[in-house]
Amino acid sequence: MHIPRCSLVIAALPAAFALHALGGAAMVAQSPSALPMQSLPLCTADAAAPPAIAPGGPVASAAPGASSVAVTDELTIGAAASLRGALEAMAPTYTAETGISLVSTFDASSALRTQVEEGAPIDVFASADVANVERLVTAGMAYLPVAFACTQLTIIVPAGNPAGITSAADLARPGLKIIAAGEDVPITRYAVQLVENLGITDGYTANVVSKEDNVAAVRSKIEIGEGDAGIVYVTDVITSGDLVEQIPVPQEANVPATYAAAIVTGTDQPDESAAFLDHLTGPRGQAALASFGFLAAPADAMAGQGVTRSPSARR
Numbered sequence: 001m002h003i004p005r006c007s008l009v010i011a012a013l014p015a016a017f018a019l020h021a022l023g024g025a026a027m028v029a030q031s032p033s034a035l036p037m038q039s040l041p042l043c044t045a046d047a048a049a050p051p052a053i054a055p056g057g058p059v060a061s062a063a064p065g066a067s068s069v070a071v072t073d074e075l076t077i078g079a080a081a082s083l084r085g086a087l088e089a090m091a092p093t094y095t096a097e098t099g100i101s102l103v104s105t106f107d108a109s110s111a112l113r114t115q116v117e118e119g120a121p122i123d124v125f126a127s128a129d130v131a132n133v134e135r136l137v138t139a140g141m142a143y144l145p146v147a148f149a150c151t152q153l154t155i156i157v158p159a160g161n162p163a164g165i166t167s168a169a170d171l172a173r174p175g176l177k178i179i180a181a182g183e184d185v186p187i188t189r190y191a192v193q194l195v196e197n198l199g200i201t202d203g204y205t206a207n208v209v210s211k212e213d214n215v216a217a218v219r220s221k222i223e224i225g226e227g228d229a230g231i232v233y234v235t236d237v238i239t240s241g242d243l244v245e246q247i248p249v250p251q252e253a254n255v256p257a258t259y260a261a262a263i264v265t266g267t268d269q270p271d272e273s274a275a276f277l278d279h280l281t282g283p284r285g286q287a288a289l290a291s292f293g294f295l296a297a298p299a300d301a302m303a304g305q306g307v308t309r310s311p312s313a314r315r
Helices: 081-098 109-117 131-138 168-172 186-198 201-207 215-223 234-243 270-281 283-290
Strands: 073-080 100-107 124-127 142-151 153-158 178-181 208-212 229-233 244-247 257-264
Touching: 073 081, 073 109, 073 270, 081 100, 081 215, 081 234, 081 270, 081 283, 100 109, 100 270, 109 124, 109 131, 124 131, 124 270, 131 142, 131 186, 131 257, 142 270, 142 283, 153 186, 153 215, 153 234, 168 186, 168 201, 168 229, 178 186, 178 215, 186 201, 186 215, 186 229, 201 208, 208 215, 215 229, 215 234, 215 244, 229 234, 234 244, 257 270, 270 283
Parallel strands: 073 100, 073 124, 178 208, 178 229
Antiparallel strands: 124 257, 142 257, 153 229, 153 244
């Protein structure tokens, strides 16, 4: 799937994509063959942040009047590395309210997609792009996809900025050491579009000295000074804290990143998986994401409906 340069318009994915309402009625799982013809929009450059929350609000505490319930089961989430902070923050409250323990594995979205294709016991796949989700849905390996968050790109340098980088154009400066990610990792596809928008593709490419497994590894190498700069998501800056400094990217060149999730067809917990997607796209899940800098998914991505799942699709 090609993501247009700094897209200001909504693009549609193939018709296999079904949508879900933000904060709406809970979803019930459905077999992939029964999904209606729907489209899923991409994030735009002017994505809005979810409503602000006060400290101790939805991320840190349970819903008013809620009481903890006994843990009765586990749900395995295969999530993009950049989602670690947000998902780990929402997990305790989700478990206390539902009795479902969230067991998350974090890696590059492309690596997790491969794991699903190879039969890994993952219930919900949460990707830093739509392309990896689209591939699974097209293959009948996932269903009920939703766009649940947006972010954009930024440049990080080690604390103190030893290379003296002052602008995005400096990434093409000869001799600079750029830490990047592997070719199939979503951040790489977004970064390639960004440097193309900036007109520095050749210089940037010549400066790449390392290609890491995922964006978290890119961030980690910059934190410890093993590279001069790296392109990451804006949300990664929050995770790194004062270990890195941020070099702004011109807004007209920036690339919106759309995060999408879907239920893995082989799950034996389709209803629990659907309930988690309902939480992720609802007010409390969106608040958890917002606390880590994520922006709200396109409003049109939440024009959804409930669905039903065929028992024959269970593993």
